[in-house]
Amino acid sequence: MKRLVYLDSLRGIAILGVVLIHVGQSIDHLPVLLKSFSNFGFRGVQLFFIVSALTLCIVTKPEKFDPASFYTRRFFRIAPMFYLAIVVYTLLAFQNVMQASSIEIQPYDIVATTFFVHGFVPHSINTVVPGGWSIACEAIFYALFPLALRYVTNIRLAAVLLILSFAAAVGNKGFATLFLTEAQKAGMWGTFFHFNFLTNLPAFASGIFLYHLIKKWPDTLEKTRLGDLKTLVVLSALIAFSVFSAFIPAAQILVIPILAALVYAAARWDSVLLVNPVLAFLGEISFSLYLVHFIVIHFLEPFIPGALPPYMQLIILFLVVLVVGSLLSTLTYRYIEQPMVKLGRRLSNSIGQSLAKST
Numbered sequence: 001m002k003r004l005v006y007l008d009s010l011r012g013i014a015i016l017g018v019v020l021i022h023v024g025q026s027i028d029h030l031p032v033l034l035k036s037f038s039n040f041g042f043r044g045v046q047l048f049f050i051v052s053a054l055t056l057c058i059v060t061k062p063e064k065f066d067p068a069s070f071y072t073r074r075f076f077r078i079a080p081m082f083y084l085a086i087v088v089y090t091l092l093a094f095q096n097v098m099q100a101s102s103i104e105i106q107p108y109d110i111v112a113t114t115f116f117v118h119g120f121v122p123h124s125i126n127t128v129v130p131g132g133w134s135i136a137c138e139a140i141f142y143a144l145f146p147l148a149l150r151y152v153t154n155i156r157l158a159a160v161l162l163i164l165s166f167a168a169a170v171g172n173k174g175f176a177t178l179f180l181t182e183a184q185k186a187g188m189w190g191t192f193f194h195f196n197f198l199t200n201l202p203a204f205a206s207g208i209f210l211y212h213l214i215k216k217w218p219d220t221l222e223k224t225r226l227g228d229l230k231t232l233v234v235l236s237a238l239i240a241f242s243v244f245s246a247f248i249p250a251a252q253i254l255v256i257p258i259l260a261a262l263v264y265a266a267a268r269w270d271s272v273l274l275v276n277p278v279l280a281f282l283g284e285i286s287f288s289l290y291l292v293h294f295i296v297i298h299f300l301e302p303f304i305p306g307a308l309p310p311y312m313q314l315i316i317l318f319l320v321v322l323v324v325g326s327l328l329s330t331l332t333y334r335y336i337e338q339p340m341v342k343l344g345r346r347l348s349n350s351i352g353q354s355l356a357k358s359t
Contacts, residue, residue, distance in 0.1 A: 004058070006266040009275045010051045011283030013262075017044025018131070019293050019325070023318045026301045030310045033243050038314065040242035045134045046203040046252075047259050048286075052138060053207025054214075054263065062149050069348040074142050076344025078135065078287075080336055085129045085291045086113055093128075098298045100130040103188060122192035130294040133195035140197045141204050148208055155212040158205075165205035169253050172198035194252075202253060206260040214267060227269030234258070234265045235273060288329035288337060296325045 017040070024030060024038025060070070090110060093099035109124040118124035119136025126133040152158050176185065176193035184190060193199065238258050245251040266274040282289070297317070304317050 004055075005280050006270070006275045007051055007055055008281075008283030009279035010047060010263060010266050011286040012279030012281070013274070013283075014044040014047040014051065015282055015286040015289050016322075017041035017047065018290060019322055020044075020318060022130075022294060022297055023321055024314060026297055027310050027313050027317065030314060032246070034311055034314070036246035037239075037243050040245045040251075043242075043245075043252075043255050043259060045131075046200060046256065047262070048134065049137065049141070049200055049203035050207040050210070050256075050259055050263055053141065053204045054211050055207075056145060057149075057208055057211035058214075060145075060149060062153075065146065065149060066351070067146060068351045070146070071142070072348045072351060073341075073344045076340045076347070077337075078138065080340040081288055081291055081332060082129065082132075082135055083114070084332075084336065085132075086110065088295070089129050092295075098295070100132065100294075101127055101191070103127045119197055122188050125192055125195055129291070131290060134290075137195075137197045137200050137204075152208055152212075155209070155216070158209040158212045162202065162205045162209045165201040166253065166256075168198050169200075169202050170250075172196065173250065173253070199252065202256045203259070206256055207263075210260060210263055210267075213264070228271045228273065231265045231269050231271035231273050234261045238262060282326070285326060285329040285333045288332040289325050292328050292332065293321055293325040296321050296328070300324065 019041070020038050021041030021044070024035065024041065027038075030038065089098075089100060090105065093105050099105065103123065105127055106123065109118070109121070109127045112118040112121045112124040113128040113132060116136065116139035118126075118128070118132065119140050125136055129135070148161070152161050172193060176190065180189055180193070241248070241251075241255060241258055245255070248254060262274070265271065300320055301317060304313050304320075306313075308316070
């Protein structure tokens, strides 16, 4: 199936946000509002989740769905680069060079992460690979996706799923707020409830809802000045939310409708503000860039002059990490991701043909 440029562009926006938050975390004494803006980059992962769910719904035909083929493709899309990241970050941690979190890696963390079940283990969810919690959420969504494909068949059911997902997320965060001690909130358990699948379920459900909304559209996009204006309104709302997100309770959940509106704008209004070759390129390499940018930040941050104003440190480090990370990610995308995706596709097709012959 031909790649949809707007989906790649959205992934490009998402990875820009992810790089921004982690660069911002390495800069001290940022002004409050700028710190709030850089921390908002975390929502890039939620944008990834929305786009992931939307993409799977677009490319998967319920009447032709085969679980073996589906999971083969998903495994070869995610596992090769992720397994490389497990090896690299584990070696760096054992050499005391860098590690994903303040929690010391245990053997069972590596096992859980390797088998993509670390999303169920509080000690493991983000211990081995920095940002590995998001891969855990993706893996759980992949496991549940066949159920959504079978039972969420129209926009009304998608709306019900969306409402239930928000209820689950609020309940999950509420449980952590009410029943965790302050020490637990600041430690492993707080991390687990912040990152786990239920907290991020509304993002995945939003992607499914948007898919059923998209099915009602004509094939042609609306490419007009009015579309650019409406896109600018959505972007302005997102930026305003990001600047003040540090002061907004439950921002992690409340931002989901704005991110969904951003996806809608990219898909429906075809504005160059959201859909362009630069963002599409970043979107193509975004998975590799997601995994490698932590290392790039770690090794480049010491070279940024500390005498510069914090906002200048942020800008310079962000741009340098983006350039160096993109170069490295282009290599891993071309020589690891793409060959493995093609292998997964061939194996998936072979499985499909074998099942067709046996029936």
